[in-house]
Amino acid sequence: MRHSDSCARAARWVCGLAGAAIGAAALLGGAAGPALALGSAHADAAAQPAGNGRVRIGWVELEGELKERADGLAGIGPQRPTLRTVTESLAAAAKDPSLRGLVIRLKDAQLGSTQVEEIGQAIAQLRASGKSVHVYAESYGPAEFLLGSYADEALIQTGGGVALPGLTIEEMYMGDMLRWAGASPDFVQVGDYKGASEPIARGGPSPEWDQNINGLLDSLYGALRDRLKEGRKLSDAQLDAAMEACWMGLGSDAIAHGLLDAQVELPDLDERLGARHGGKVAWDRGIVKSSGSGLDTSNPFALLSALSRPVETTPTRPTIAVVHIDGAIIDGDSSPGGLTGGASVGSRTIRRALSAIEDQDLIKGVIVRVNSPGGSATASEVIWQGVRRVAAKKPVWVSVGNMAASGGYYIASAGQRILVNPSSIVGSIGVVGGKIGLGGALEALRINTVVRARGPRADMFTLSKPWDEDQRRAVRAKMQEVYDLFAARVTAGRAGIDLSKTAEGRLFAGQRAVGMKLADAVGDLNASVRGLASAVSLADGSYDVMDYPAPKSLEEVLEDLFKAFGVAASAPGAGLERSRLVGDVRAAGAALLGERAWGSIAGPLEAFLQLRTQPVILASPTVLIVR
Numbered sequence: 001m002r003h004s005d006s007c008a009r010a011a012r013w014v015c016g017l018a019g020a021a022i023g024a025a026a027l028l029g030g031a032a033g034p035a036l037a038l039g040s041a042h043a044d045a046a047a048q049p050a051g052n053g054r055v056r057i058g059w060v061e062l063e064g065e066l067k068e069r070a071d072g073l074a075g076i077g078p079q080r081p082t083l084r085t086v087t088e089s090l091a092a093a094a095k096d097p098s099l100r101g102l103v104i105r106l107k108d109a110q111l112g113s114t115q116v117e118e119i120g121q122a123i124a125q126l127r128a129s130g131k132s133v134h135v136y137a138e139s140y141g142p143a144e145f146l147l148g149s150y151a152d153e154a155l156i157q158t159g160g161g162v163a164l165p166g167l168t169i170e171e172m173y174m175g176d177m178l179r180w181a182g183a184s185p186d187f188v189q190v191g192d193y194k195g196a197s198e199p200i201a202r203g204g205p206s207p208e209w210d211q212n213i214n215g216l217l218d219s220l221y222g223a224l225r226d227r228l229k230e231g232r233k234l235s236d237a238q239l240d241a242a243m244e245a246c247w248m249g250l251g252s253d254a255i256a257h258g259l260l261d262a263q264v265e266l267p268d269l270d271e272r273l274g275a276r277h278g279g280k281v282a283w284d285r286g287i288v289k290s291s292g293s294g295l296d297t298s299n300p301f302a303l304l305s306a307l308s309r310p311v312e313t314t315p316t317r318p319t320i321a322v323v324h325i326d327g328a329i330i331d332g333d334s335s336p337g338g339l340t341g342g343a344s345v346g347s348r349t350i351r352r353a354l355s356a357i358e359d360q361d362l363i364k365g366v367i368v369r370v371n372s373p374g375g376s377a378t379a380s381e382v383i384w385q386g387v388r389r390v391a392a393k394k395p396v397w398v399s400v401g402n403m404a405a406s407g408g409y410y411i412a413s414a415g416q417r418i419l420v421n422p423s424s425i426v427g428s429i430g431v432v433g434g435k436i437g438l439g440g441a442l443e444a445l446r447i448n449t450v451v452r453a454r455g456p457r458a459d460m461f462t463l464s465k466p467w468d469e470d471q472r473r474a475v476r477a478k479m480q481e482v483y484d485l486f487a488a489r490v491t492a493g494r495a496g497i498d499l500s501k502t503a504e505g506r507l508f509a510g511q512r513a514v515g516m517k518l519a520d521a522v523g524d525l526n527a528s529v530r531g532l533a534s535a536v537s538l539a540d541g542s543y544d545v546m547d548y549p550a551p552k553s554l555e556e557v558l559e560d561l562f563k564a565f566g567v568a569a570s571a572p573g574a575g576l577e578r579s580r581l582v583g584d585v586r587a588a589g590a591a592l593l594g595e596r597a598w599g600s601i602a603g604p605l606e607a608f609l610q611l612r613t614q615p616v617i618l619a620s621p622t623v624l625i626v627r
Contacts, residue, residue, distance in 0.1 A: 055280065066086065101273060101277060109144075133151040142224065149231025173204050181444070183441045184436065185436050188476050191505035196432035219508070313356060317544060319360070330344045353549040364538060370411060371404075373403060387415065388414050397531070419520065421510060428507055
């Protein structure tokens with residue numbers, strides 16, 4: 001009985017808000033690991049051709065983290081399938097007349113709730129085409145239950161554990177601790193519901209933040225219940241009873257309450273599906289294919305050839321471009337990992353990609369895929385300008401993954417149409433800025449500071465003392481300018497929106513965001529691509545989809561590697577020391593919170609840490625643990 005496995009997954013279903021507090025995990029997961037593995041029910045079984053009375057059944061294993069876009073080197077070796085690769089492959093399988101069914105095996109998969117929703121839509125297409133879909137897992141937490149609710153059958157390993165306790169948001173407020181230690185948290189926010197500074201500045205939530213986060217939790221819990229009720233054909237009372245019995249239990253408990261269909265040993269799947277379809281099963285492991293050159297990395301000549309090969313970003317026929325805004329928004333170039341190890345998306349990198357798209361006549365439309373808690377206000381504006389520049393020449397739609405919050409929504413408002421998933425979080429229209437005055441803490445530690453400044457505002461961001469009233473008024477005035485610009489961008493992009501009900505830091509999920517005119521429709525990334533293609537008169541099969549920014553070349557990766565270890569660093573060993581620091585911060589965070597939780601908090605924390613260099617940021621309000 002694997003109670004600990006399923007309970008751990010349930011405890012890490014996190015609503016993906018970002019910002020300053022400590023503690024979180026991605027929606028329904030967040031561990032690093034291989035994105036997707038393909039295999040048969042038997043480890044040594046090869047793909048078997050259909051025919052001779054055999055029934056062709058597809059087999060897909062989802063393991064570890066499923067990424068939004070390809071990682072690694074451009075064109076070097078096979079690429080792990082991405083979320084879009086999986087959903088597009090399942091959509092293609094729905095049109096395959098020789099395929100009778102599909103098994104999706106969840107093997108410690110760390111799926112976000114919006115990823116479950118997008119894969120679920122692909123499962124719905126498969127079932128609509130007459131194919132059966134079966135989800136199989138050794139144990140079930142919220143992600144497994146939700147994905148299973150889209151399938152014909154949700155199956156569990158005999159003796160496997162389950163956990164579906166519901167949702168709990170856990171926030172940490174450190175203001176009283178900081179003041180007890182002699183520090184002076186000094187923050188200003190524009191937007192009563194913004195709340196980004198509250199975990200640091202206050203000892204508890206404000207009434208506005210309390211209302212904001214409770215409303216969001218209601219939406220997320222409602223989406224979970226609605227999906228389970230619809231997929232498993234349960235009433236409210238039946239689901240209540242199921243959750244009461246299965247907050248921690250065995251697969252047999254979940255079967256008795258209608259959450260699962262059967263306990264099955266893995267080797268017995270052949271017989272079960274064969275009996276269902278009236279023939280011996282022929283497993284097809286090629287439903288989802290990896291991409292890449294399959295380069296022989298042991299061949300030095302092949303490596304040298306790859307080193308000189310340019311990254312191919314030129315379309316050869318009509319194309320829909322997908323621009324990824326994935327991580328904390330920063331000025332400059334994108335980074336695979338900052339101080340916390342969290343990825344960040346740089347305004348310079350995105351503007352280069354947008355400029356390349358703008359000049360490509362074969363790119364007929366653009367999807368901006370947003371998975372961001374926000375970050376730098378100036379970087380958000382720079383990217384907004386770039387999106388609008390492209391939109392003047394070709395249509396630009398926005399697809400929201402886990403979240404488009406604060407600076408992420410700032411960018412999204414530049415699109416002509418916004419689609420969200422049922423659990424996507426959008427909004428947080430507001431601004432926060434501040435510092436922590438450490439004077440009292442330093443004094444308690446007998447550390448004396450001397451500040452020497454020249455200029456009327458030179459000492460604004462020294463850490464030895466909080467702002468005086470004049471300084472705070474100056475900061476608030478600048479932040480109000482940023483907020484007014486943010487609001488103007490949203491008003492211009494979202495016709496009919498009522499900022500008195502949607503701005504000041506308020507957060508919305510899925511269908512409620514559509515109702516408040518923050519988004520146009522509920523739809524996943526594939527629906528966005530297909531809808532845009534149809535809008536520009538591209539028929540199915542007549543166009544390609546390309547991701548931007550392009551993966552780095554081997555030469556660029558090696559250059560970054562050398563920089564990280566001090567080559568061409570501004571001081572001897574500086575790059576090496578920073579590399580060690582990043583590793584130490586990540587290791588400490590993972591040790592404190594767990595690898596999964598730290599993998600999720602890193603991006604939001606990276607956004608908030610920009611207050612080291614940015615006086616004003618657009619970051620969503622807090623990091624939450626949902627249990």
